[in-house]
Amino acid sequence: MIIECQSCPVRDLHCADCMVTAMLVPQGAQLPLDAAERAAVARFAAAGLVSAPEAASAAARREPWAAHIRAVG
16 A cells, blocks of 8 residues: 555645554654553563563563555655
């Protein structure tokens, strides 16, 4: 799929709400865990698979796009 911002009917009006913009604009490497991820980490900690400090510091991370993939344009 090719997404062209030039042909977007709401270009410059709703760029901040655009899912493509949200996926492509780097917002830092670490993201907070969602509810399902927090529950999984809590289960790992309860089972002794990770320590409490490791569980408390768990975070998601945004993976960069591969250089050869062109998502926009």
